[in-house]
Amino acid sequence: MMRFSVLILFLSLVACRKKADPVVAPIVPVDTSQNTPGKLRLSFQNKAGDEPLVLHNDWYLTENGDSLKINIFEYYVSNIVLFSDTASYAVPESYYLVNEEKSDSKTFLLEGLPPGTYAKLQFLIGVDERRNTSGAQTGALDPANGMFWDWNNGYIMAKLEGESPQSAGGNVAYHIAGFRGENSVLQKVTLNFPQPIVIGKDATKNLHIIADALEWFKTPQTINIATYPVIASLGADAVMISSNYADMFRIDHID
Amino acid sequence: MNKFRSSALLCLFILVVTAGCQPDADLDPQTSITFHTPGGWPEPAYKFEGNSLSQAGFELGKKIFYDPRLSRDNSVSCGSCHQQFSAFAQLGHNFSHGVDNKLGNRNSPALFNLNWHHGFFWDGGSNHIEVQPINPIQNPVEMDENLNNVVAKLAQDPEYKNRFQEVFGDETINSQRMLKALAQFMGMLVSDHSRYDKYITGAPGGSMSDAELRGLSVYRSKCSGCHTDPLFSDYSYRNNGLPVTALNDSGRARITLLAEDMHKFKVPSLRNLRYTAPYMHDGRFNTLNQVLDHYTSGIVSSATLDPLLQNGITLSAAERSDLLEFLNTLNDDEFISDKRFAQSE
Numbered sequence: 001m002m003r004f005s006v007l008i009l010f011l012s013l014v015a016c017r018k019k020a021d022p023v024v025a026p027i028v029p030v031d032t033s034q035n036t037p038g039k040l041r042l043s044f045q046n047k048a049g050d051e052p053l054v055l056h057n058d059w060y061l062t063e064n065g066d067s068l069k070i071n072i073f074e075y076y077v078s079n080i081v082l083f084s085d086t087a088s089y090a091v092p093e094s095y096y097l098v099n100e101e102k103s104d105s106k107t108f109l110l111e112g113l114p115p116g117t118y119a120k121l122q123f124l125i126g127v128d129e130r131r132n133t134s135g136a137q138t139g140a141l142d143p144a145n146g147m148f149w150d151w152n153n154g155y156i157m158a159k160l161e162g163e164s165p166q167s168a169g170g171n172v173a174y175h176i177a178g179f180r181g182e183n184s185v186l187q188k189v190t191l192n193f194p195q196p197i198v199i200g201k202d203a204t205k206n207l208h209i210i211a212d213a214l215e216w217f218k219t220p221q222t223i224n225i226a227t228y229p230v231i232a233s234l235g236a237d238a239v240m241i242s243s244n245y246a247d248m249f250r251i252d253h254i255d
Numbered sequence: 256m257n258k259f260r261s262s263a264l265l266c267l268f269i270l271v272v273t274a275g276c277q278p279d280a281d282l283d284p285q286t287s288i289t290f291h292t293p294g295g296w297p298e299p300a301y302k303f304e305g306n307s308l309s310q311a312g313f314e315l316g317k318k319i320f321y322d323p324r325l326s327r328d329n330s331v332s333c334g335s336c337h338q339q340f341s342a343f344a345q346l347g348h349n350f351s352h353g354v355d356n357k358l359g360n361r362n363s364p365a366l367f368n369l370n371w372h373h374g375f376f377w378d379g380g381s382n383h384i385e386v387q388p389i390n391p392i393q394n395p396v397e398m399d400e401n402l403n404n405v406v407a408k409l410a411q412d413p414e415y416k417n418r419f420q421e422v423f424g425d426e427t428i429n430s431q432r433m434l435k436a437l438a439q440f441m442g443m444l445v446s447d448h449s450r451y452d453k454y455i456t457g458a459p460g461g462s463m464s465d466a467e468l469r470g471l472s473v474y475r476s477k478c479s480g481c482h483t484d485p486l487f488s489d490y491s492y493r494n495n496g497l498p499v500t501a502l503n504d505s506g507r508a509r510i511t512l513l514a515e516d517m518h519k520f521k522v523p524s525l526r527n528l529r530y531t532a533p534y535m536h537d538g539r540f541n542t543l544n545q546v547l548d549h550y551t552s553g554i555v556s557s558a559t560l561d562p563l564l565q566n567g568i569t570l571s572a573a574e575r576s577d578l579l580e581f582l583n584t585l586n587d588d589e590f591i592s593d594k595r596f597a598q599s600e
Contacts, residue, residue, distance in 0.1 A: 135305065135385035136434035143389050144402035144430045150390040152510050153382045183512070235512055 038115050038199035040082070041206040043107040045252065046073055046100050049214045055100055063218035066166040066225040073100040073213055074147065075158035075245075076140070078131075079124040082199075084116050095127065097140040097147060098211075115200020118193065121207070125187045125245065126157030129179045149177055152234065157185055158245060160216055167229035174216065175232040176241050183234040185242035191251050208252040215248035216241055288313060290370070293447040294456060296485050299370035301384050301442060306435045308442075312422045316440025318415075319433060321598040324408045326354050326398035333391065333437075334598060336363040340591055342527035343367065343444065349538025353397040360396075360502060362538035364523060365531045367446035367590060372490050377520045377536040379492060380510045385438045389430075402430045409433065446526055446590040447485075454584070455485070463584060470581025473574045477550075478525070480563045487525040487585065493561045494518045496554030497535060504536065517559050529586040543582065547575055 046053040048060040053073060060068050080094040091110050099105045131141060132154045147156045160174045178185045197205050217223040221240050231237045288310050292299060306312075319325070323332040336351050337343040343366035345351055351359035361377055375381035381390060391397040392405060409415045409428050416426040423432050451471075453461030463471070474482075483489040492507040499518060507516035520536045534540045540549065550568040554560070570578065590596075 133382050135383045135438070136431040138429055138431035142402075142430055143386065144406065148386075148389065150381075150386075150393050152380045153386055233512075 036115060036200055037112045038201075039204040040110045040113060040118075040197065040199055041107060041204055042077075042110065043206055043208050044077075044098050044211055045106070045208065046098075046211045046213060049212060053100060053213055060214060062214060062225065063222050064224050066164055066217075068162055068164045068172065068217075068225070070100075070160060070162040070213055072159055072161035074098065075211070076126050076147070076155065077123050078127055080110065081122040082110075082113065082118045083120045083122065084118050087116075089114050089116075094123075095131070095140045097145060109204070113199050116198075118197045118199060120190060120192045122188060122190045125189060125242070126179070126185060127155040128186070131155075132179045149175075152177075154179055157242070160213060164225045164229070166225040168226070169229060171229065172225055173230045173232060174238075174241055176238045176245075178234040178238055183239065185238050187242050187246040189246065189249050191249060193254065194251060195254070197254060206255050208254065210250050210252045212248045212250075216245045219244060219247065288443075290443065291445070293445070293452070293485070296447075297371065300373050301370040301438070303439065303442060306385070306438060308439055309422060311418070312436050312439040313443055315418045315422050316436040316438065317596070317599070318418065319409075319437050320440050322409075325392055325400060325405050327400045327404075328354055330354055331398055333388070336391075336397070337366050339593075339596055339598075340530065341365070342446070342530040342587075342591055344531040346530070346532070349533050351397065353394070354399045357396040357399075359394070360504065361536050362533060365527055366441060367444045367527065367587075368486055368524065369444060370442045371486050372521075374490070374492075374521065378507050378510050379521055384441060385434045388434060388437050406430055406433065444590075444596060446587045448589040449526060449585045449587040451581075451584040452485075452587075464580070466577050466580045467584050468581075469574075470577035470579070473570070473578045474525075474581055477568050477570070477578075481522045481561070482525045488522045490521060492516060492519040492521055494520075494557065494559045495522075495550075496556070496560050496564050497539070497549065498553070498555045500537065500539075502537070506536070515559060518557065519559060525582060526585045527587055527590070528582055530591055543579060547578070551575075 048058070048068075048070065051058065051060065053070060055073065056069070056071050058069065060070070062068055075098055077096045077098055078094055080091040082089045082091065091113070094110070096108055097105060127141065131137060137143070141155070143150070147159065148154070149156065154177050156175045156177045157179075158174075158176045160172070162172045163170055164172050176185050191209065193207075197207070199205070217225075221244055223241070223244065228237060228241075231241060288308055290299075290303060290308055319333075320337075321332050321334045323329045323335070325332060331354050336345045336353070338346060340346070345363035349362055351361065351363040353359060364377065369375075369384055372384070373379070375384065375387040376390070381387040389402060392400050392402060406428055415428060419428050419432060420426040422436065450461060450463070453459065454463045455461070481489060481491070481493055481495070494506075494517075497518075505517055507519040507521075508514065510516075523534075528534070528543060532541055534543075534546055540546050547570060550564075551570050552567070554564055554567050556565075
């Protein structure tokens with residue numbers, strides 16, 4: 001019975017998952033009547049609930065009521081696509097590793113964007129299958145960044161490490177990886193802009209995005225740290241956490 | 256006019272985008288050497304895409320392969336566990352020996368014809384020849400080092416700076432360049448000069464005795480379903496019925512998490528067996544006679560035992576002796592003594 005319900009849970013998690021096929025080619029330039037390519041800055045701020053995320057120091061309470069201190073918080077943002085009402089533009093070579101420890105990793109400039117009025121943004125949390133399987137990469141994808149599994153090749157799409165008294169060993173480590181089939185943890189995020197962003201004509205806008213680390217521990221599945229202190233292999237547990245963090249992003253403001 | 260403007264703009268975007276698709280555009284080596292697919296062989300899986308093969312790149316890869324600075328205490332190189340006289344396996348060790356003489360839990364495989372492999376390691380845990388070396392470098396029982404340190408160590412050496420400059424156009428040293436150079440060296444390790452190869456291609460020195468030819472047909476009927484010629488492996492993952500040991504290495508299932516992959520290992524090639532003992536993923540057999548004893552009387556049945564071996568393999572005494580004669584024609588002396596692959600003094 002227990003087994004059966006676990007199975008149902010697993011199946012429903014798999015079924016609920018949005019299919020995350022990587023976006024490839026350029027799409028349609030949005031407005032070709034103005035010809036100067038534009039820019040857009042993305043700035044990520046990591047939080048824990050309503051609190052700013054302070055690594056190595058502050059304690060937070062998860063949905064389950066567990067105490068958690070976070071020491072490492074990193075995730076890939078890739079395959080960025082901008083949408084107008086009628087068209088879309090895939091930002092080429094958009095691979096970024098946001099690492100709470102490194103302030104310069106939390107903000108970056110998208111350049112060469114077709115001018116136009118945009119309504120929303122889409123990206124992948126993680127690295128698409130192709131870049132997981134096409135050999136030695138560099139920049140954000142340099143395996144020396146510590147986000148690459150050498151024993152079962154592929155990128156760690158997102159990583160959270162910390163401490164919790166609810167963990168028997170004291171530590172918490174979620175290394176979320178997997179890019180294929182039912183083990184895929186690739187999550188596609190869509191963020192609608194609160195008001196349209198005009199790119200090209202006006203000064204470069206800065207889109208401030210908040211990522212809430214506590215979302216890893218709630219919705220759809222409340223995580224009990226005592227049961228899941230460490231997740232560091234492919235499979236249903238990793239997929240479960242990825243479904244949780246799929247909704248950790250929201251737009252704070254644009255300036 | 257307007258149409259012209261917008262299509263020009265479109266072209267510009269396509270240009271920008273396609274330029275963006277080639278992160279390796281900085282690889283611009285001068286002299287090329289060529290990789291040659293031996294006649295009658297299938298297309299390799301890796302054709303140095305995005306990694307322009309050059310003499311200088313190959314030489315740089317070789318230097319890195321034999322450099323003990325890739326290990327934590329600068330004591331162990333790739334070449335310590337992959338020795339040319341052993342067809343780049345580690346002679347005489349069932350388990351590999353790494354830094355501090357630490358023992359691994361698998362046998363160092365021979366390295367040749369790697370461009371035809373679709374996955375690396377006994378369990379296929381690595382999906383590309385370029386990223387495969389990250390594992391031995393970081394593995395605590397192999398080199399126990401990290402990529403950043405290795406890159407920093409190489410960058411301190413002016414000789415390396417010159418070499419990277421020569422191969423990649425500037426002296427930047429990073430993990431990608433190091434790994435691509437290693438792949439150039441390893442990919443060139445082609446073994447296709449055994450007596451059997453000469454027999455097949457009609458090259459001089461390619462004569463086979465009657466016993467060897469009888470052995471060839473024994474091989475064709477009993478072994479080639481998995482150890483498929485001309486590579487003498489289909490590089491698939493299979494369970495050949497070895498008894499599970501206390502270590503209980505789950506093999507391919509460790510990577511895929513599928514019960515159907517339990518105790519499956521990548522089929523090794525039958526080339527160069529004279530140099531590569533001991534045999535199997537854990538080096539459990541020291542001689543080919545022991546291997547054949549396994550196939551005739553040692554196969555253990557299990558849920559994942561390969562269908563081709565459900566009824567074991569029968570070999571008469573004559574067939575066994577002919578088969579051993581044939582296997583002996585697959586040894587490639589030229590490969591293990593090829594100066595191009597040897598550590599430079």
